[in-house]
Every structure is written in structure tokens, then in C-alpha cells.
Amino acid sequence: MIMLSLAKATLGHGQCPVLQDVNAAFAPGEFVALVGPNGAGKSTLLSALAGLNPPISGEAMLANRPVALLSPGERARRIAYMPPDEQTVWPVPARTIAALGRMPHRKPLERLKAGDEAAIDAALEKTGVAHLGHRRFDMLSSGERARVLLARALATEAEILLLDEPTASLDPRHQLGLMDLLAAEAASGKLVVIAAHALGLVARYCSRVILIDGGKVAADGPPAEALSESNLERVFAITAPGGARPTGWSPA
């Protein structure tokens, strides 16, 4: 069953194409990593999947409907998206940030209901920041902020999770915890797509890697194939004997 797909899509900003001829279909339960050099177009692809950056040509489809035709509310309930570098100007408590994830489920001016509170608590618990709920978001460390923002995305309880570099500012232990968590979300039937540079983690946890380079999809398959020695040399210009190997690290 196909949940989310791009067909013959040209993606970019305005009329300036970044990625050409993208064909990719995603099924529930997949844990996909978008991998590629800086500027390759990972974020462009993610925001197109999120329905926020409509393809210049081609179509992004959710189930059998163009994402562009969904109402913003329905799209927000079904797709949780975490853009890179989210910042806040107001020194609100961390829990208020996580609570934003429930907004797509609420009517205007409606208060949080018990179900909303439970979803927020569960999300904060999963990302290990429940104890930080009352702290000011802007006073947290960048890793703690990243986990609160992930809780915000999880709190929506959407069937699709699109996360732009969720591991970027986490310490090794929390990176492992995050990947465990996302693998569990995928195993529960959700579609999880992340952009990531941590190839050892990607190789260990992800079921599929889409390698992006030079304005197109360079490889699409299981990590062992997509992150092979020759692909890594071609795309990243690095020598990686044996390709990207799954990390053997685990929390002690």
C-alpha cells in the first residue's frame, strides 16, 4: 500500500529547480533516510512531501489525493513535519511548545482536552524531556530543545512523520534513543522519513535510504546498497571501505 508519493516531480523554490524527475513512493511502516551532501535538496524534498512546497511540475500524493488539495487542517493532522532550525522568540515553557503539536486537532479558541494533554505528556515522555516541561524553552540546551521539538511533532499523532535532521544536535546516547524511538514509531505502522548525516545510525536503523546528489535521486534502496563504498565515494567524495556500516553502539 502506498501512503505518500512523488511522481515525475521537479522540486525547488519559486521557479528555480533543485531536484529533477523525483519518483518515490512510501508505504506505512517504512523508516526512510534522505542522505546527501549539503545543499543536495534533502530539505526541499522533505518540505515537498509535507505539502508545504508544491512541486514545480509533477505531483505529490497522499494516498490517492494530491497533497495540495488537502485542507491545511487535514494535512496537518496526517503529516507531522519538523523543519530544521526551529527558533522561538517568546520565552514560553517547553510544554507549551510541545502542545503546539495538538493544534491541528483543535477548533479555534478551543482549550486542550484531556486527550490532548495525554498525547503531549506521552510525547514528552518518549523523547525524555517530561521533566523539562515547565522550563523556559529558550533556556534549554540545543539538544534538549531538539527533543522538545520532536515531542511537538510526535504529539500530533500523525500517521506520517517528516523530520529534518532530528539527530543533528543530540549527544550519542540521545541519538541512539531517538533512532530507537523512530524505529518503534515505524514498526507501529507509521511512515517515518528523516534527513540525516549520521550514516552509521542510518545504516543500523533505517529500512531504506534515498541518496540525493547532483539534482536527482542517485540511489534508492536498503542502506547496504544505497550507502555502498562506490556510492559514498561518488556522492561525498570520501573513501569509506565497505560502505557505511551499521553502528555497533548501544546505550550502556
Next chain:
Amino acid sequence: MRDFKLVVIQLAICAIASLAHLLAGGFPLGALLSGDEAARLILVDLRLPRLVLGLVIGASLGLTGAVLQGYFRNPLADPGIVGVTSSAGLGAVIALYFGLGGFLGIGVPLFAILGAATGAAVLLLVAGARASATTLILSGVAVAALANSLTALMMNLSPNPWALSEIAYWLMGSLANASWTEVSVALPLIAAGCFVLAFTARALDALTLGEETARSLGVNLTLLRILCVAGAALAVGGGVAVAGAIGFVGLVAPHLLRRFVDHQPSRLLLPAALGGAALLTAADALIRLLSGQGTPLYLGVATALLGVPFFFWLVRTQTRGPA
């Protein structure tokens, strides 16, 4: 309601400010009780409409300030920043300059409202359909600058010193001319504007994490922008139409109260409106107390004089780190 206690305290402060406003300059209680017609007229036709207008305009400025600060994600935004105050002022000055003030008895307010509507329309057209908050703020500054320069030109060209001083005093803002006519002109516009602005609450929260996140949460940014500009034009334009440009309330009221609502934009709206009402009413009471015959003080002066000490205190305590 989560901020029930805060709102009750604010309502009490509004009530105290209102009482002070009615009592300022002496209250003819004895004459009123003995059925003196003149005393009744002073209360019902002079003091009450002025009080009502002060409360309503103060609330509209506080609310508009809170919405615009939330929308622009900038604590320095005030209702003037989208240019509607200046363009409403320009409309009024045009009416004064061409001697159209008597038109239907509501010439000045009518032209002020037309000015606010024109300013808002120009702003939305210049900024375009897909404008970001930054584009909108820059366009707003440009609209305000244009309206201000045209106003200055009118003053340059004004035929005599009397017309010049009428324009200058009008621009400083005053509730001294308030009657039930002014209330009936301003109240529907301001109510409509506040109604529109109330619908922005949820989207303002979503904007806490930026425009991209807000869109992903289902916020229609184009609609939000139109609500903000149209709501501000109605709410602020309605006030400027009858009382001139009253500064500072819209900037300071949200600021003073933000800390009491955990800095959450949606929860700030009602307290900011009540705070604006209290501040403007207190400022107007002060003016009624201090203004002697022939030396009318202007409202913008008093709002700043009352608000600035709070503001200094706020800036000082905020720079000392986390609350």
C-alpha cells in the same frame, strides 16, 4: 478560563480607573441626587461617553498591539507599524484641511476611516499575496512614511496658523470632544475589528516556532495576514477617527502583561485589551485632572508619561535574565 485570576484583577483595575475618571475634577453627587438637570447632563452626555470611548479605544489598541506583536514575532511592533494609524490620521487631516469636518456631522471620522481602509488596501497590494512578515513590516513602514509625509505636506500648505494648530492638536490625540455620536461611530468599527483579530489567536501560537512550522500545523498565512491587517485597520482606524492618534498604549500594554500569561501569544490577547483599556482610562483621568481652562493636555502625552515608568521597570527586570 486559564487566566481567570488575572482577568478578574484587570477588570477591577479597569473599574478603579473608570471611577477615578468619573470623579476626576469633582463629582456633583449632591446636585445629582437633588435632581439637578445640568449635573445629570454633565454625567450622562459628557463624562460617560468620554469614559466609554477611552475604555473601548484603549482595549482596541492593546488587542491590536498584542496581535501584531504575535504576528510579527517582534515585541517592538505596535498598531502604527502596519501604517493604519498614519493613514487614518492622513484621512482626518485631509478632512480638516479642506474644511470637510462638518460633512454629515462626521466628516473627520469618515475620512479617517477611508484613510485607514486605503492604507490597509495599499499595504496588502504592495506586500503581495505571498508576503512574509518581514515584507509586510517593511511595506507597513513605507505606507506609514508616505502617509506621514503627506500629512506634513498638508500642514506645510495649511492656509493659516489656526488650521495648522487644529491639525497638530488633532494628531496628538484627545478624548475631549467625546459624545455619544463619537461612540456610535467608533464602537461598531472597533467591535468588528476586535472580532476579526480574535480569530488570529490560535495561528499566533503556531507562529511561535516560525512561519514554516505554522504552515505545517495547518495555518493559512495569507488569510492570517489579511485578518491582521483588516482587523487592525478597523480597530485602530475606528479609534483614530474619533480621538486622533494615541501612541504607546498598543506597544506597552501587551508588554506589561506578557509575563503573566507565560508569554503565550493567544493568552495575551484578552489581558492586553483590558490592560490597554485601563491604561488609556487612567491617562485620560490624569488629563482631566491636570488640564486647566485653556491648556488642554493631550492624551498621547499622558499615556506615555504613565506607561514609560512601567516600561523602564520591565526592561530593567527582563535584562536581568530569566524570570
